[in-house]
Amino acid sequence: MIVILDFGSQYSELIARRIRETQVYSEVLSYRTMAEQLRQLNPVGIILSGGPSSVYDAGAPHCDPEIWNLGVPVLGVCYGMQLMVQQLGGSVERAELGEYGKANLAIDDPTDLLTNVGEGSIMWMSHGDSVARLPDGFEVLAHTSNTPCAAIAHHDRKLYGVQFHPEVVHSQGGQALIRNFVYHICECQPTWTTDAFVEESVREIRGRVGTKRVLLALSGGVDSSTLAFLLHRAIGDQLTCMFIDQGFMRKLEPERLVKLFHEQFHINVEYVNARDRFLAAVAGVDDPEEKRKRIGHEFIRVFEAESKRLGPFDYLAQGTLYPDVIESADTNVDPQTGERVAVKIKSHHNVGGLPKDLRFKLVEPLRKLFKDEVRKVGRSIGLPEEIVNRQPFPGPGLAIRILGAVDEEKLDILRDADFIVRQEINRAGMYNDFWQAFAVLLPVRSVGVMGDQRTYAYPIVLRLVSSEDGMTADWSRAPYDLLETISNRIVNEVKGVNRVVYDITSKPPGTIEWE
Incomplete structure (x- = not known):
């Protein structure tokens, strides 16, 4: 290396x-x-x-x-x-x-x-x-x-x-x-390939896990889905996937995910409805770091409770990636001066919110991979293109795309707006043209007019970015007619929204997600 x-x-x-x-x-x-x-x-x-x-x-x-x-x-x-x-x-x-x-x-x-x-x-x-x-x-x-x-x-x-x-x-x-x-x-040979990674990972998973059972936090994204396929190849029915519906998923996604894994992939998935529990955990919380940590904490607590019901599990598998680790880590603090050389950007739910009394041992085979490398692994082990090409979606879900405190009303508004964004970029045949394309709900209201009536409602921010790996990103120069269609539909179809704005900030100086 x-x-x-x-x-x-x-x-x-x-x-x-x-x-x-x-x-x-x-x-x-x-x-x-x-x-x-x-x-x-x-x-x-x-x-x-x-x-x-x-x-x-x-x-x-x-x-x-x-x-x-x-x-x-x-x-x-x-x-x-x-x-x-x-x-x-x-x-x-x-x-x-x-x-x-x-x-x-x-x-x-x-x-x-x-x-x-x-x-x-x-x-x-x-x-x-x-x-x-x-x-x-x-x-x-x-x-x-x-x-x-x-x-x-x-x-x-x-x-x-x-x-x-x-x-x-x-x-x-x-x-x-x-x-x-x-x-x-350095006189290197090009021997580190996707097939080599899969072979080595399967061997390491089998060697570490043995005959023990593994619980996987399945979200339906490319990371956790690739991990599910990889683990299933390595240990078969020793794997149980648990999909926890925390109430922050996109519209119709929980139902689609469970059906896909059960009926098409024949991988055991346990569905847990924990919407009320997660909503209560973040109620009134404005700080994005605190939201992430509370959501991460609830994930582990739900896993612990549900694993007792399903049977003992020794290992918890996570789809942690290299960028997650780097952006979450308080790295390079000089032990003598206390000076921090690298700055913490944000914690990720799967590396920044784990409680100290975690009773599972962690299995993170994708920890050293970038997103594009995960996609290559997914394709090599048979993951369908509809999942391989899925745009990144944050672990805390829509909870960090609602700025400030989260409640059921705001979640419903954002789900409907986000659904329209995805529908229209798919209809335009542009889904794969963006690294991410999504909506953000701001906790402010502005005056508008609809049908000669005054409105006072929320704005939706459209965030469409291009990137190779998520480490840097540029705002996308999306066609005006696409932006117009999305804006018109959101304002007309989503109750509680009267304004749509477009984020033209790159990373850096901004981040892709708003929180």
Whole structure:
């Protein structure tokens, strides 16, 4: 595998994803991982991520300097390159002109790391510091108008650095650079495939679970459905899927889901109606973090209660993904200074709301996968396209698409509005054109007029975004006639709504979900 040492970048996982696109396994570890620990993992390459710090700041995160002596190829990205330069005897200074956004790359050495990276390629920059003096043995591979050392190398030691971010989609030739590092410099083989993952996962599940029974929280989304198929392949009837209707699902989805798994897939699903219980748990709660934690807490408590009725279960399976873990984790807190290098965005119900007295052991085979990788696994094990291509839906459901306190009236309004959104994008043949397309209900009212009568009702926000992995996203330039149809239907058919607005914020600075 190739290891990525994370120095606090919100997008370190993008580097891991780009590596995996080359069919080579990658894993993200803390920058505190010592050289001896890395030696035991036996990686074929190491990548140092970017980060928000400056290398000369007091308390700036540093890696174990013995990493440079492991004899393993290393690629430093942005902060990672600056740290490499500083630790190996060079110098980094505050640049007279920082670079943020697009910059044209002028290539001085078109071989090795920059093979097949075109002259003048646009690369994505985000730095205020620059390399002022290279360590001994290093040479410049590329520069930009503001950055004399945009790419550097010590060929004999196989140490490389780039000031730009090849992992982001804005960088032309970024994936070519990554492939050069993976295949030519680290000499990897493309052996980490979907079939290999399934085979390894089945083996690990059987080895861990043995003859014990497993309870799966089934939501009907691509993650939990893929996990259900994977677990069923591994342990068969030892698996029981429990679908808990918490009252925050989309219109008609609970009934469709149970019928599909029972009649078509022949996987045991237990339906639990807990709508009143969940609604009571979040009653009057305005804070989105508190809503998520209460919903996560209720999920586990319901599992515990229902598992006693159904029989003893030793394991709880969850469809936790890599982005869930990263966005939920309070990671990289320096034990001496207390400084947090990476910032918590939000907790996810399946990683941020688990109670400390959880009596189940967790099984999370998808924990290291991105969403697109889960879809590939789902297809390989026979999951129908209608589920494989299902847009992401948050675990807390509509409860976090209603801003502020949740009640039955608002849920009914949002269900009807959301149903219209899905109907119209399907009729337009555009369902797969969006990463997510949904409605949000705001807890404010505005004046309107219908049939010469004054109205005072809620607004619905349309959120249509495009993305590759959910880590970054752009608002979709949806056709005006589609937006018009959706707006007209919602205002005319959904009681309690008199206004529809369109969210044109990308991620970052916003998130895809509003809460």
